[in-house]
Amino acid sequence: MPVSSQIVNDIGLIVFSNPPLNPISATAGIPQGIAAELDALEAQPGVKAIVLASDGKMFSAGADISEFDRNAAEVGGPIRALIARLDACRLPLVAAIQGSALGGGLEVALGCDYRVAAKDARFALPEVSLGLIPGAGGTQRLPRLVGAVRGLEWIAAGRTISAAEALEAGLADALTGGDLRAEALAFAESLAAKGRRRPRDLPLNDEGLEEAIAALRARPQNPGLRPAVEAAIAAVAAGQGPDFDQALAEEYRLFDALLVSEPARALRYAFGAERAVARVPGLDPALSAAPIARVAVIGAGTMGIGISLAIVQAGLQARVIDLKPEALERARAQSEATILRNRDRGRVSEAAAAAQIAALSYSSDFADIKGHDLVIEAVFEEMSVKEQVFKTLDRLADPGTILASNTSTLDVDQIAAFTARPEDVVGLHFFSPANLMKLLEVVRGAKTSAQTLATVMGFARQIRKVGVVAGVCDGFIGNRMFEEYLRQAYLLLEEGALPAQVDGAMERWGMAMGPLRTMDLAGQDIGWNIRKRRAIEQPDRPYSRIPDLICEKGWFGQKTGRGYYIYEGAGAKPQTDPEVEAMILAESARLGLTRREISDEEIVERCLYALTNEGARILEEGIAARPLDIDTVWMNGYGFPRFRGGPMFYADRVGLPQVAARMGQFAEGHHGWAWEVAPLILRLTAEGRGFAALNEASK
Structure with missing residues (x-):
């Protein structure tokens, strides 16, 4: 059974088990099972207090993220109902925490009166990293234990807290290096006569909260996480009022709205994709890795x-x-x-x-x-x-x-x-x-x-x-796609854009660094050597001459002080180079192109859809097993923003029919040959499916 209970010296002990991470999963029956055992123990007249514990090395990693794509009521409802049941219990409650108490797991522990923890335990409400906030009372109970300023800082940063810091702050009430369960049972027995001390009933120390909010808003923020940080501020601020249940309802509303937001969807996908890539399709999961020392x-x-x-x-x-x-x-x-x-x-x-x-x-x-x-x-x-x-x-x-x-x-x-x-x-x-x-x-x-x-x-x-x-091909997954990304960046320069506009458009969209700045950082000579090789091996795939013209000057980027930009000293910000811009204009004239005004939207679409199109070819050839493999490569190796979810996920969110239609329009322009739509995109579009269906099929 995932949840069981017993009585030890008049103290009830509830133990839940959902290995290996003990998520508070409604599908596994964890919140429902804990509530049922509470009912059973509370009905026993001799029970004086209750300890909530878990099996294994970790108290709980939190809610089951695989369940988060359901509707908001199904996601938050079971844990919220469990914590409401903890609130309603007539007996003192103690959580016994080993390993880590994260997210919804910590919120369950916050629904108890006291927390006894192992000396090496760790605590966190990391929901902001998924574009969310705690959604089961964490923004209300934690600040009442540790103060509003500290609580907001921990929530907004998703910071992991050591057991020692938790004890000093008031999040933990006792630490032990011995038998955690025995210590928690003894602790519960010692305070049974004191009755309940619900965190919701504690006064809120909000001294300095307004200043802390101002300071938090003044810090640089990842644009994908900013909505969650603002929601965390709003939820903690709501707790300053006298009505706990009203503040709790506001937290629930904020969480539910974030749950269906585009950044949160993408961040959840990124989280799951990074874990899924370790399960290689076709590789026997029972095959053990030989030790490497x-x-x-x-x-x-x-x-x-x-x-x-x-x-x-x-x-x-x-x-x-x-x-x-x-x-x-x-x-x-x-x-x-x-x-x-x-x-x-x-x-x-x-x-x-x-x-x-x-x-x-x-x-x-x-x-x-x-x-x-x-x-x-x-x-x-x-x-x-x-x-x-x-x-x-x-x-x-x-x-x-x-x-x-x-x-x-x-x-x-x-x-x-x-x-x-x-x-x-x-x-x-x-x-x-x-x-x-x-x-x-x-x-x-x-x-x-x-x-x-x-x-x-x-x-x-x-x-x-x-x-x-x-799989084996020229450039594998990442660099093969990066070639098409760069191709469009260079063609945009030929047609009317300049380096600062191309890089600025991509960075404002969310890329960690624009394509031309990336090459300046990596070293233009690296790409030059690859282009020389490919010019021999693939003479039918022409390249723009612009990057070669820059390399012929010996301008290889940051290491030489010049590339697409001028760099005056180590760590200097890139400065516009008039000589490079003149070279670009001269190359447009040599090609007979009349330069035109290019919108940031076109820059973003062309660079991103080139990635998606080549990614689809890579999937067709079996170089990547799943779209999620491609997305994980780009989010972890090329600065693709996690809150966009990767080029294949993003294309699904735009809609493959729209992506294919735009590529058809681009095919009518300069070097339109590069915009032949990958057969996989056409097939998925005709079937009314997206890349997500290929991820599901691989499970």
């Missing part, structure tokens, strides 16, 4: 440094191998400087920093790859260079060692063919800076074994990355 990284350049840092920050050992001693010394200095900077900024402890430095080692001898579970090649993006490295790895690495390439565009099957063990070869495309970026594209070759794939997906989780499986 020691990793060799070939190449001491920027990517090698970032990858090795990501490895040691996750508690693994990394050995950086490079034939050039000066490159190794530079890597050592940069890596240690990064670790010590994190220590100085309080991101890691002194002991953790020392452990990370100790876990890094360096060698100029390729034979030192022996004894490693995984070898990651991170050398220059040139097939002839990869060939030399992988032939060496094949000769020297231990049998069964996984050999991975950090290629961003090259053919992983061709790389695997340089070895006699293609089943052990896989692509691991890290994104720069590799120690910070969450995305890891896991490229499955034609002969990559299921065991290799399962192990590297487990490795992605070990190093706290979001691993997404991609």
Whole structure:
């Protein structure tokens, strides 16, 4: 049974279980079951108090987000009814909290009179990260326990609170390092005679609330989260009145309105998609990942440094191998400087920093790859260079060692063919800076074994990355789509836009950085090298000359001080470059194009629909298994705003018929060949379905 009860020394004990995270799921019967056990215990004349506890390592991760796409009454109703039942109980209530109490799980605990917690317990109301606010009384009860100012700050930031801070603030009433349930039962027995102390009955300390609200509104806000932050302010402010139930009703109204908002829908989708990508279609879920403890990284350049840092920050050992001693010394200095900077900024402890430095080692001898579970090649993006490295790895690495390439565009099957063990070869495309970026594209070759794939997906989780499986093609998922995104940006420059307008339109829409600024940051020379290769391999797919004209000047972006913009010093904001703008105008004239005024709306549509169209082709070819894989790549690797949900989700929200119609209009313009609508979009449109149907079909 998901909920059970017993009586221990005249104290009722209710235990709910919904492993592994114990969500307060109505589908699983958790809120209904707790309420039923309350009824049964309250009917027992000898029971003096009740303890609410859960099985497992976590008290509760909150409401079941998979249920949030139902109507508002079905989403909020069961937990709200349970907490109303807790309010109505005649006996004192104690929550026994281990692990984490999050969201609706914490709100249930707030419906109790007291909270006894394990010393390592953690508390949070993280709903703002999903575009929501607490919707079962959290905005009313928490401020009555910890004060309105602190309560608002915690809710608006979705901040995680340690047990020690919770005790100091009044959220927790006692901490224990021993038997939590026994301590909670003893605590309940000690206060049984005192009767109830409902949080709703406590006075609200709202001193400084108006100033706190003003300060919160003055901070920079993610535009997708701003509606939820404003709703949190309104809900906490409503609690200043004398009528608790009226304030509670206002919270419910605000939550219910946010629940169906576009940002909240997208953020929920993003949350679910990031978890779904770990379940690879066609890969036996019973296949266990082999343990990875020691990793060799070939190449001491920027990517090698970032990858090795990501490895040691996750508690693994990394050995950086490079034939050039000066490159190794530079890597050592940069890596240690990064670790010590994190220590100085309080991101890691002194002991953790020392452990990370100790876990890094360096060698100029390729034979030192022996004894490693995984070898990651991170050398220059040139097939002839990869060939030399992988032939060496094949000769020297231990049998069964996984050999991975950090290629961003090259053919992983061709790389695997340089070895006699293609089943052990896989692509691991890290994104720069590799120690910070969450995305890891896991490229499955034609002969990559299921065991290799399962192990590297487990490795992605070990190093706290979001691993997404991609098939083999030029650019895989992300960079292949990025090519079409950039193509439209460059064509827009030819037709009438200028760099600041293209980037500004995309950034105002929500992209973390516009396409041209992104290339300036990444280095224009990287794209230049890829275009040179593709000009030979794909002569039938023309490119704009504008980025090449800039590269021919030696202007590679931020690292050279000039690209599409001028950068005056490290960290400087991009400044408009009149010389670049003149080059763009001259190129339009050379092409015989009459420049025209281009709206921000057209910029956004062309850049985004190019992504969607190429994404549909990637799905048709099986390079990505599901639309959610594509969306997760773009949200975690390319700055696509989570509150838009990814290019495929966004296209569904616009409507595929409208997207296809706009692409048909664009096909009548300059370089219209690039707007041939993908057959998958046409098929889904004819069937009256969207990309979401493909996600559902893959479950």
